Amino acid sequence: MASVPAAAQAQFQNHLMPQPTQISLGSGELALDSTFAVQVPGVSDARLTDAIDRSVRRIERSAGLRHAGRGVAGKTKLVVKVDHASAPVQSIDEDESYSLSVTDAGAEIDAPTEVGAMHGLETLIQLVQPKGNGYIIPAVTIHDTPRFRWRGLMVDCGRHFEPMDVLKRTLDGMAAVKLNVFHWHLTEDQGFRIESKLYPALTAKGSDGLFYTQQQARELVAYARARGIRVVPEFEMPGHSAAWLVAYPELASGTKPDEIRREFGVSDTAIDPTREATYVFIDRFLTEMAGIFPDAYIHIGGDETPAPDWKTNPRIVAFMKAHDIKDNDALQAYFNTRVLKTIARLHRHMIGWDEVLTPGLPKDVVVQSWRGEESLFKGAKLGYAGVLSAPYYLDGMKPAGVHYLADPLPSTSDLTPEERKRILGGEICMWAEHIDARTIDSRIWPRTAAIAERFWSPENLRDVDDMYRRLEWVSIELEGVGLTHLQAEDAGLRELSGAENINALRTVASVLEPVSFGERAQTQHTDQLTPLDGFVDAVRPDPVSRQWFETAVKRFLADPKGDTADRSTLAAWFTSLSNAVPPAQQQIAISPRLAEVTLRVHQLVELTAMGQQALEQLGESRKAAKGWKEKQNQALDEIKKPSALVRFTILDGISNLVQAVSE
Amino acid sequence: MASVPAAAQAQFQNHLMPQPTQISLGSGELALDSTFAVQVPGVSDARLTDAIDRSVRRIERSAGLRHAGRGVAGKTKLVVKVDHASAPVQSIDEDESYSLSVTDAGAEIDAPTEVGAMHGLETLIQLVQPKGNGYIIPAVTIHDTPRFRWRGLMVDCGRHFEPMDVLKRTLDGMAAVKLNVFHWHLTEDQGFRIESKLYPALTAKGSDGLFYTQQQARELVAYARARGIRVVPEFEMPGHSAAWLVAYPELASGTKPDEIRREFGVSDTAIDPTREATYVFIDRFLTEMAGIFPDAYIHIGGDETPAPDWKTNPRIVAFMKAHDIKDNDALQAYFNTRVLKTIARLHRHMIGWDEVLTPGLPKDVVVQSWRGEESLFKGAKLGYAGVLSAPYYLDGMKPAGVHYLADPLPSTSDLTPEERKRILGGEICMWAEHIDARTIDSRIWPRTAAIAERFWSPENLRDVDDMYRRLEWVSIELEGVGLTHLQAEDAGLRELSGAENINALRTVASVLEPVSFGERAQTQHTDQLTPLDGFVDAVRPDPVSRQWFETAVKRFLADPKGDTADRSTLAAWFTSLSNAVPPAQQQIAISPRLAEVTLRVHQLVELTAMGQQALEQLGESRKAAKGWKEKQNQALDEIKKPSALVRFTILDGISNLVQAVSE
16 A cells, blocks of 8 residues: 555656655646645644745745745635644644645645644645646645654754754754654753753853753744644753763762763763752753743653762762662662652653663653664563664664665564554654764755655555655755755865865765764764864765666666666766866865875776776676686775775675676 | 065965955964964953854864864964953944964964954964965965955845844854944835834734844844944835835825835835924834944935825925925935934934935935945045945846956045045945845855955955955855855755756856846846746856856967967867756756756857857967858857846857957
């Protein structure tokens, strides 16, 4: 039921992402012109009419219309019908379904809630396509409802601060692909990013002046709500808390930081779980935060708390003995239980990372799994609701296709139906060791759109090639809503080269991508103060070259001596890559900041030569000289080694060509 | 004294813009590494230390350093010495001079004020350049002071609203090129953009919800002050005031608008200058605004007030008769005099557009001239201080070189020394009929940097080629401070084509630019609701192709049969342009929004063919066939005609080639 009918695909360009649950193609199409009027016969309030207005403006742009939808009684109508008003705070159980029907006479969206209607509007926008001299929306009937209730994106604003406008455009992107939870990671060893009026030292001493005022936080919550997105704030405790402790050292278990932590990694500092004053502080703080963040969930972090002080501080040791607390895990469980009292008093639910799942944890707590499916399913079996994050770490710099195939709840899992219900969904994580406001967009987008489809669409949608086809289109749509994931690369290359003309560098960069967080951390010492302005920061993860090249190679290898189109396309591409090398080298030679890329550029010459030779040998059925393959494979092994913190996207494709050659 | 010594130019890459008053090159250079420490031995407050910190971060980026300037006692020092603290509000007489001395031991900036020191820091940043494997600052001694006290940029936020982040990055760009007045055009027929708590209907009814809160306005004033920039607010009266009158129709002279004006152009509505209630309103309003905008100047607009009601409304006619006011000009002069009382009571000065200059205008009022030098000089002769804007209208889409040569006060003018002092400086104007948040940057930048040099640097600097050489570099610097003038074109082309790969379209766009405001207004009906998302909005004014091509043609024509390097460079460029045509046409064919560009792309084929033929004939001293030139000139005339709201940047260069051919 999930795959798009072949007939429909033949008739319209299906760019939808996420794919709807059900779609059937009608006959004809709605021709778009500027006269269409909007009717809102059901529930109508400012949130809905603003959303409709924003959507009409986007349709206007994408269809090149003038003054669209401002007519009061044009022939073409967009009807948006909502059954009932939403609660003031969006719930995890909000009905997000909608139906969309497009005929040659108009389009109608029917939804039980405004949030459903907003999803329908996003689908409508994605349906707009050119035809002849103008733009149309194909006649379709869509019934759509999300597979998971919790479809989140976490952004770490602790390690590096992100300005409000970055977060707003992130929310715009999320809405475009129907994500519904913005998990705002607000505190870290490296910074406390939310203003507390009760405890002003938290930001005065713990933020370098980079924090969100309460007014800004409220503004972001409202901005998210206007787009059908919940905001779940995270206040990390008892670990990852150096910034709390810089401001209020009396909360520390022992180790007291002098300033916010510049180094990354797990720190030794921890909030002291044994003092009553700790809980008074947290109770007052969370009560204040609950006045800003209305969501039903409060995230307390809870991960990575080695807390060596808990084993050595005599007062803590004595406390543990007195309360029969046997180890650090048990002490953290005690801490969580105490904090949970406050959260319950505030009529909220607690959510925390894997580590909160300790014996005796109340069943109401939701576990966010960064450790993996096994941990998630173990929780579900024990009765805990959970959200999967492990396969969706964007800083792993994995291709979208890899993330896409990771399912929060495969039908093959051994969970019972009751346990399956406890898997609320998934959350994409954007940790911020190596991102700043200039680079965050390309790290999040467009890969996040592919994962958003995994969270929304039916499980059996697993065609990676088709996903990539649609992703390239959605990527442009995302740039249209204000994201900078494509343009930032060019800006970075211009800055590095000091030149406006970066055609050659752009071509070289098109086959390079950043290495993973782990590889970068091993190779380069970075901390919070390291400028993120190198070549690695300019290039994008998973550029289109990988998928395009691997697909072209596959097609060519299926029949190397047949149709020569693939061979000549590949040959021309190799030529364009190698032609870019000399001018790129000229720019590198006069820009010391680019010097580190010298080896990679040299290797690109090797790779394209290798590819050209393989093409020729395969196309002409020639055998390679003895030892040729071994030589190429040695070269490939060499090229796989770390250099300049970037790696080639075309290694697998080249290797496939090489291995196909006979000797 | 203004031109850069040839010796210096030979030894370092002088990218400075604006050029300093005096620069002399020392021997050696300051090698940049991460160890340098900053010392601030004189006046030091948060404004200065924040500015230093921002500057060090930028040096860090441009020199590829890590943790620069955080050392407490590194070998290399940056010393910033300020003599005396600034007044809380920056005055037009602020001493902005500075001296900068760089040796191999360190850099020192000496300035009487923090503002001067900030200018010195911007110069220091522009001096950073690559050498060998690293970056250096050449040893120099600079004594620098601005030629004019008033170096402004006006941004019209009335016709189209600009978000805060756009304005902040605009201020960052202004600071980088030492502009010191942000003239904030806050009210227009099309929108009232500043919150009034006394008169909330002004924005409630007059802004479509798009306005700056008082807190935001204060934030912007502080942001500007932190960068040595004054903020002069403009409240247009009595004309261009439809947005006032939508909210408070009782202020109208007769014609009452139903909603804010969507059409552009001069409107008939005007505030009624004959009712006492008008002055009570304006007095209270300006008093409120004076609490937000501390600058010594308040701009009251005052231009384009045909006010037909003043001739027909019997009450107004009677008032004029009773007060012996003979015509509309005199009535507006009466109005200005009344408003001036409030402004004087607030201890501020009035500034207005040309039209305020009417007989009897108090000498304290500053006249901003949009009509031209003649009007400006006339004012100066009458005793009025003035600011020149006419030659700096960015919406005329003129090349930077044209703006650059327009001098606010040529030494050839016949003004007396006393009158010359009355020319305070110049202001660049960015009117907003045809710009929005996505396109504003490329309309303002980088051309504004060239004009900023005109306002700052000595009059005798008039080498347009050298200006363009430096402008290309400064353009990249401006992108580095956050402006999007380069990347926005690509984003627009991707949106229009729906494709990520826009190499061919980008090449085509590189020789096209938007037509002037006037030509667009004649060709296309636009109003405030017209989406600004066409090809014309994507392309940039004055792309580098014009200057590059004209210079290359000039060099080639100087010796067509000599060194063949220029000829082959030009030929290769023509080939790359014409090679881009087929793939561009393919993208145009499937994107109706690009269809309008079809003719221009076809014409590009003609132009490159014409250029290639001329190159061959000139290079081989062949005569063209009889009639060839006439045919080419006819084709050029055809290509000069309007199409797609864009024009070619290469017409003059091609024409120069064609005319040089003998028949």
